[in-house]
Amino acid sequence: MEISLTKQFNVEKIRKDFPILARTVNNKPLIYFDNSATTQKPKIVIETLNKFFETHNANIHRGIHKLAEESTLLYEEAHKKVSDFINAEFEEVIFTKNTTESLNLLAYSLFNNLKENDEIIVSQMEHHSNFVPWQQLAKSKNFKLNFVKIDKEGNLDLDHLKQLLNKKTKIVSLVHISNVLGTINPVKEIAKIVHENNSLLIVDAAQSVPHMKIDVKDLDVDFLAFSGHKIYGPTGIGVLYGKKHLLKNMAPFLYGGDMIREVTFEYTNFNQLPWKFEAGTPQIAEAVALGSAIDYLNEIGPERIEEYEKYLTNYLYKKLSEQKDVKIYGSKNRSSLISFNISDLHPHDVASILDSEGIAIRAGHMCAMPLVREVLKEPAVCRVSLSFYNTKEEIDKFILALDKVRRTFKK
Amino acid sequence: MTEIIDRNYAGEGIYRENIIDHYTHPRNFGKLEKFDVQHREFNPLCGDETTIEIKVENNIIKDIKFHGKGCAISMAAASMLLSELKGKPIENIKNISKEHVFDLLSISISPVRVKCALLCLETVRTAVKIYEGGIVEKVDKKVYM
Numbered sequence: 374m375e376i377s378l379t380k381q382f383n384v385e386k387i388r389k390d391f392p393i394l395a396r397t398v399n400n401k402p403l404i405y406f407d408n409s410a411t412t413q414k415p416k417i418v419i420e421t422l423n424k425f426f427e428t429h430n431a432n433i434h435r436g437i438h439k440l441a442e443e444s445t446l447l448y449e450e451a452h453k454k455v456s457d458f459i460n461a462e463f464e465e466v467i468f469t470k471n472t473t474e475s476l477n478l479l480a481y482s483l484f485n486n487l488k489e490n491d492e493i494i495v496s497q498m499e500h501h502s503n504f505v506p507w508q509q510l511a512k513s514k515n516f517k518l519n520f521v522k523i524d525k526e527g528n529l530d531l532d533h534l535k536q537l538l539n540k541k542t543k544i545v546s547l548v549h550i551s552n553v554l555g556t557i558n559p560v561k562e563i564a565k566i567v568h569e570n571n572s573l574l575i576v577d578a579a580q581s582v583p584h585m586k587i588d589v590k591d592l593d594v595d596f597l598a599f600s601g602h603k604i605y606g607p608t609g610i611g612v613l614y615g616k617k618h619l620l621k622n623m624a625p626f627l628y629g630g631d632m633i634r635e636v637t638f639e640y641t642n643f644n645q646l647p648w649k650f651e652a653g654t655p656q657i658a659e660a661v662a663l664g665s666a667i668d669y670l671n672e673i674g675p676e677r678i679e680e681y682e683k684y685l686t687n688y689l690y691k692k693l694s695e696q697k698d699v700k701i702y703g704s705k706n707r708s709s710l711i712s713f714n715i716s717d718l719h720p721h722d723v724a725s726i727l728d729s730e731g732i733a734i735r736a737g738h739m740c741a742m743p744l745v746r747e748v749l750k751e752p753a754v755c756r757v758s759l760s761f762y763n764t765k766e767e768i769d770k771f772i773l774a775l776d777k778v779r780r781t782f783k784k
Numbered sequence: 785m786t787e788i789i790d791r792n793y794a795g796e797g798i799y800r801e802n803i804i805d806h807y808t809h810p811r812n813f814g815k816l817e818k819f820d821v822q823h824r825e826f827n828p829l830c831g832d833e834t835t836i837e838i839k840v841e842n843n844i845i846k847d848i849k850f851h852g853k854g855c856a857i858s859m860a861a862a863s864m865l866l867s868e869l870k871g872k873p874i875e876n877i878k879n880i881s882k883e884h885v886f887d888l889l890s891i892s893i894s895p896v897r898v899k900c901a902l903l904c905l906e907t908v909r910t911a912v913k914i915y916e917g918g919i920v921e922k923v924d925k926k927v928y929m
């Protein structure tokens with residue numbers, strides 16, 4: 374089984390698509406285990422960026438010259454690729470800067486439709502980006518912000534969610550996959566619960582879109598946000614999906630060029646979807662390159678990626694749980710990342726020693742300070758997050774390198 | 785683009801014997817029963833926190849202790865710096881430079897670890913300001929909640 378899978382999934386061939394994987398760090402081959410922070414880029418994405426600037430570059434949706442026409446076409450094609458990728462309609466996909474901006478757009482726009490004493494629900498496992506915007510708005514307009522608890526295993530407590538829901542609950546905004554615990558939340562089931570209460574469901578899919586097939590129609594979420602740079606695309610481009618009828622009735626977030634249809638000195642008619650939410654010159658080259666990243670992922674196949682990453686994660690989990698001094702956080706129901714601590718060593722020290730072996734892991738609170746400090750009761754954790762270009766051999770090297778960590782600190 | 789040279793500065797080189805020693809056996813670690821000023825600083829980057837308590841007599845640092853959680857670099861820096869401060873005029877704290885802390889550690893500190901190395905210095909400096917009545921407690925414990 375192991376061999377057939379590795380054979381079927383030609384990871385050595387895939388690694389050649391990523392130029393950075395050939396470099397060394399501290400004279401050791403780079404082992405990149407910080408994929409939840411950002412993924413490395415395949416050649417095709419880098420080439421698309423170059424090619425766009427070398428041959429097509431112009432502003433879009435304005436000008437009738439050839440370059441403007443080509444750029445507009447390529448930009449809209451990228452929109453189409455992203456919509457198809459998550460099974461959304463063309464009008465339902467808005468390009469932003471990143472997940473954070475997508476969530477802020479929602480918070481600021483939906484804010485207009487809320488009344489004092491309305492309630493918003495998030496969870497204890499949110500990334501700051503799906504937490505601080507709501508917290509700050511809640512303060513300024515007297516909304517109540519409630520937190521769904523997580524159980525000892527690191528799973529969302531759905532009974533608690535049901536208890537929190539009431540007539541005043543207007544918005545529920547939850548992470549799909551926790552970037553600390555790796556927990557995969559049952560979004561489809563949650564959507565049913567939330568909709569029965571006539572509330573809106575927003576999903577932070579920053580960590581799920583890179584690792585599994587996402588179908589917004591099947592999940593039946595109202596809004597969904599993710600980042601291009603975490604799905605092998607460039608930085609500076611993010612995505613917001615929203616159901617058409619909802620987006621239509623929402624106020625724009627930013628005002629300016631490109632998002633208007635008619636402007637007089639007295640009034641402005643806003644442009645149609647999705648452009649209503651894309652004010653100003655967007656990240657054109659980045660969008661086009663994100664389209665290439667999606668082509669690349671489709672070529673490999675999201676299902677195969679998920680299968681191979683599951684195999685890798687299980688292997689990592691098994692190896693890490695064999696280490697007696699390693700404490701793993703989160704449940705078995707997890708995506709391709711594992712947060713842990715090794716004896717009482719500080720994650721910074723662990724990460725520094727691993728770095729000397731060319732191994733890049735994350736150490737800190739992972740932008741989820743309330744979760745790490747108040748729920749896990751740790752100042753920080755170490756995190757290994759995998760991609761389909763990682764290998765079993767890299768995991769073995771990482772496990773060996775933990776011995777060097779122990780030796781350094783005489784543990 | 786700036787040419788970046790892959791120097792091996794963040795690696796195991798920083799974990800010298802004396803750093804590990806100060807980390808595993810920190811000097812002046814703990815709490816004071818009586819103190820004139822106490823201050824807690826927080827490093828949002830890594831979640832480290834340190835609290836420093838100072839007992840002052842006739843403008844001399846009679847006793848000084850720290851507690852909290854931190855990495856080897858931040859713990860060693862605190863341990864070394866505090867050992868040096870005990871018995872000195874409290875005035876002296878104002879003149880301690882960052883470079884002095886780096887000298888104490890005598891390792892090359894990579895940019896990503898500078899905050900760890902200087903957490904303790906930040907904390908004592910603010911503690912002195914509070915002691916002198918210059919400012920009120922600066923760290924807002926509610927920043928994240």
Ligand SMILES: Cc1ncc(COP(=O)(O)O)c(C=O)c1O
Nearest residue numbers: 471472473500502552577579600
């Ligand atoms: C779960 C989750 N949400 C949101 C974000 C924010 O993504 P970005 O920094 O691209 O806006 C991240 C990134 O780490 C994340 O892991």
